[in-house]
Amino acid sequence: MKENNNRAAITGTGAFLPAKRLTNYDLERMVDTSSEWIIKRTGIKERRIVEDGVATSDLAAIAATKALEDANVSPKDVDLIITSTITPDSLFPSTSCYVQKKIGAKKAGAFDVLAACAGFIYALSIGQNYINSGAMNTVLVIGAECLSKVTDYTDRTTCILFGDGAGATVLQRGNKRSHILSTFLGADGNHTDVLSLPAGGSKMPPSTKTLQERLHYIKFRGREVFKLAITNLTELITKTVTSSNLTIDDISLFILHQSNFRIIEATMERLKIPREKIFHNIEKYGNTSSASIPIALDEAKKEGRLKPGDLVLLAAFGGGLTWSSSIVRW
Numbered sequence: 030m031k032e033n034n035n036r037a038a039i040t041g042t043g044a045f046l047p048a049k050r051l052t053n054y055d056l057e058r059m060v061d062t063s064s065e066w067i068i069k070r071t072g073i074k075e076r077r078i079v080e081d082g083v084a085t086s087d088l089a090a091i092a093a094t095k096a097l098e099d100a101n102v103s104p105k106d107v108d109l110i111i112t113s114t115i116t117p118d119s120l121f122p123s124t125s126c127y128v129q130k131k132i133g134a135k136k137a138g139a140f141d142v143l144a145a146c147a148g149f150i151y152a153l154s155i156g157q158n159y160i161n162s163g164a165m166n167t168v169l170v171i172g173a174e175c176l177s178k179v180t181d182y183t184d185r186t187t188c189i190l191f192g193d194g195a196g197a198t199v200l201q202r203g204n205k206r207s208h209i210l211s212t213f214l215g216a217d218g219n220h221t222d223v224l225s226l227p228a229g230g231s232k233m234p235p236s237t238k239t240l241q242e243r244l245h246y247i248k249f250r251g252r253e254v255f256k257l258a259i260t261n262l263t264e265l266i267t268k269t270v271t272s273s274n275l276t277i278d279d280i281s282l283f284i285l286h287q288s289n290f291r292i293i294e295a296t297m298e299r300l301k302i303p304r305e306k307i308f309h310n311i312e313k314y315g316n317t318s319s320a321s322i323p324i325a326l327d328e329a330k331k332e333g334r335l336k337p338g339d340l341v342l343l344a345a346f347g348g349g350l351t352w353s354s355s356i357v358r359w
């Protein structure tokens with residue numbers, strides 16, 4: 030068993046949200062919906078959307094720079110950049126390579142992780158293990174998305190949900206107090222079809238047909254995903270807490286992927302978690318997939334909701350299906 034001071038800790042956080050707001054009232058003018066319906070069914074009031082010409086790495090690089098400043102680390106000292114995204118700048122090279130250049134992290138290795146909305150914690154677990162093993166000292170873990178680029182703004186069942194943004198964390202060796210206690214990853218490939226972006230890959234390369242059928246946009250069976258998310262997150266959180274020999278009461282703050290406030294609320298009710306222990310910002314940003322947890326972590330920290338020594342539970346669920354969780358001692 031390693032000493033706590035060898036373990037990875039989050040030593041810096043940063044986030045960036047584009048300035049342009051897409052409100053429910055804007056959406057009322059675009060599709061057959063109402064602000065009242067959206068708020069009642071999702072909790073979302075507005076989302077942030079990038080201007081034309083902005084790519085995921087642009088958001089990621091700003092969030093990363095802020096996280097490095099917060100950790101008081103020079104970009105030159107970063108060993109590895111891992112970006113979780115489903116909206117990379119290009120299929121290859123990786124978004125992390127674009128970020129590496131933009132922030133000047135000359136000696137860093139760089140690659141991306143794809144585990145949809147659960148991806149940030151997947152990336153966090155990779156960074157955690159590089160630090161815990163002693164192989165690296167400083168890893169930048171980013172969650173960044175430009176979901177507006179793959180959202181069909183003629184489809185009312187999906188376009189109300191998604192927004193753009195980026196969050197980043199710096200991982201370094203912790204101390205006895207602050208470290209990542211555990212990370213859990215899971216997947217079920219039997220449900221690849223409930224939530225996906227069908228075209229553009231090797232299975233369905235871009236063609237006139239895929240464009241005409243609007244297959245380059247996110248598709249999902251919302252109700253199915255909704256039910257799977259609540260069941261899965263409830264089990265995941267229970268397992269995460271018990272396998273660390275903790276109880277729900279030991280956790281000071283729960284940061285769940287911000288996909289739908291009703292999913293967060295129903296999961297918390299099943300686990301009998303009081304409302305004041307739940308962080309949410311979905312009302313401001315919608316579902317930002319990989320970016321939602323690092324953005325929430327940064328906001329929670331700035332709002333003073335993460336006190337030294339607190340246990341914070343992160344949990345996410347998304348396309349794949351994939352799920353992931355982590356307990357962090359702040």
Ligand code: UT7
Nearest residue numbers: 061062063066070146185186189251252254255288289347
């Ligand atoms: O990040 C992880 C992945 N994503 C998610 O976790 C999303 C999970 N799913 C959801 O959040 C919800 O399923 C939605 C918010 C997408 C939809 O809410 P719902 O309560 O599951 O609604 P529904 O799909 O069962 O639709 C209920 C009704 C339907 O009308 P009928 O058939 O009852 O007449 C829909 O056509 O609401 C209608 N509807 C809308 N009405 C107004 C669907 N979208 C809209 C809309 N505005 N935007």
